[in-house]
Amino acid sequence: MSEAGENTRKKARSWKQDPEAVRADILCAARAEFAEHGLSGARVQDIADRIQTSKRMIFYYFGDKEGLYRAVLDEAYRSVRKAEAELELDGLPPEEALRKLVEFTFDHHRANADFIRLVMIENIHGARHMHEIDSLSQTNTAAIGQIERICTAGIDAGLFRADVSPLEIHWQISGMSFFNVANMATFSVNFGPDLFTDDAQLRLRETVVNSILASVRAT
Amino acid sequence: MSEAGENTRKKARSWKQDPEAVRADILCAARAEFAEHGLSGARVQDIADRIQTSKRMIFYYFGDKEGLYRAVLDEAYRSVRKAEAELELDGLPPEEALRKLVEFTFDHHRANADFIRLVMIENIHGARHMHEIDSLSQTNTAAIGQIERICTAGIDAGLFRADVSPLEIHWQISGMSFFNVANMATFSVNFGPDLFTDDAQLRLRETVVNSILASVRAT
DNA sequence: AAGCAAATTAACCGGCTGGTACAAAGCTCT
DNA sequence: AGAGCTTTGTACCAGCCGGTTAATTTGCTT
Secondary structure, three states: OOOOOOOOOOOOOOOOOOHHHHHHHHHHHHHHHHHHHHHHHOOHHHHHHHOOOOHHHHHHHHOOHHHHHHHHHHHHHHHHHHHHHOOOOOOOOHHHHHHHHHHHHHHHHHHOHHHHHHHHHHHHOOOOOHHHOOOHHHHHHOHHHHHHHHHHHHHHOOOEOOOOOHHHHHHHHHHHHHHHHHOHHHHHHHHOHHHHOHHHHHHHHHHHHHHHHHHHEOO | OOOOOOOOOOOOOOOOOOHHHHHHHHHHHHHHHHHHHHHHHOOHHHHHHHOOOOHHHHHHHHOOHHHHHHHHHHHHHHHHHHHHHOOOOOOOOHHHHHHHHHHHHHHHHHHOHHHHHHHHHHHHOOOOOHHHOOOHHHHHHHHHHHHHHHHHHHHHOOOEOOOOOHHHHHHHHHHHHHHHHHOHHHHHHHHOHHHHOHHHHHHHHHHHHHHHHHHHEOO
């Protein structure tokens, strides 16, 4: 019974201190757990079990369950916005830039299902916890900047309608890209899984690009 | 302490039996509770407290918490699909029909936030519970029928592209209409609440109509 | 090496929550 | 009216789970 875990890193008789690594481990395990089960569905013990640590550590570093949840949410948003910011579109012609942005968002959402699920969960809670995280509003509003630049360029070139709304465009792109991941489960049950094979997703992404481009194009 | 509730309908000394009403009441209260807090977040006691009944009744009629949740989900889908089926589009020209369908879906989703939240919750659970409800798949696949008819009419008239996919169109309409309600909370926090005023929603709905129509139109 | 704060462990607790046992009250049928 | 079913109320329980207490270990500083 007491002989378990001889090759584990931290347990078994003696352990090394590595607070930052522990903190990061907890955050990572918590993200998975929260994404999978939601805030109330997640079990602190299960988070501890996912990594080589004890329940106590979680409260030690994050205060309580909600504090941990908030930290997870914060870090998740931060990393996503960072990825978005790294997308370089400034050199491209407007239509091409918009296409790239749609394709990126669509793919990125698919590749980060955990983040999507966290946002779903946060919406279930009426975004109550996001309000308590300051730093986010700044990072996020910046996401519109790219679209704004594309739009002004497109309008100036006479390619886009003069009344396009960058915010509405972002809403549309986000909406479909988000829905695609968030509602895959129920959509598959209701209408079959055909839309979610790899090549169907490629076609679907192109459909989204077409819709967005068609709706901004000057007549 | 024990004198409470003289004017309540069922308690206080003597009560009338009305099983179907109780069942319906529970279902209604449960829908609200589940929509608000999710499956694990919902409290059976709180559901009982919302109406004039005891926790005991809930287990009596629905077996356990998940049974109740399943019943709620079933009823919710059923009523929504019923409303969809009542929409009459067959007489209209294709573009007009499609416009009406988009407008209806957009409005209907907004007006049924509880349903949206239930679907969000069910997606968090990977649609696990929907699989255990038979009757749904039939009701739901029928929802595509309308779009199929519109598309064939549109293609035959040379108004729509020949390669439009009814399923993809449904996906787009659902996606944006769903996202609009489901992610209102986080979207507002991130980008401000401007898009969710009544008249902004009217414009947004028109934007969705435009995108869909523009993307199906023959060049 | 001693002192001290930070990191970690193990055991524990209180109360909440899903679920139940049991009895009492209504309803139906004869 | 009363037997036998369904429906409802009350009290209760067992276990889970977030959170805590207290003691032990590590490592830094002097």
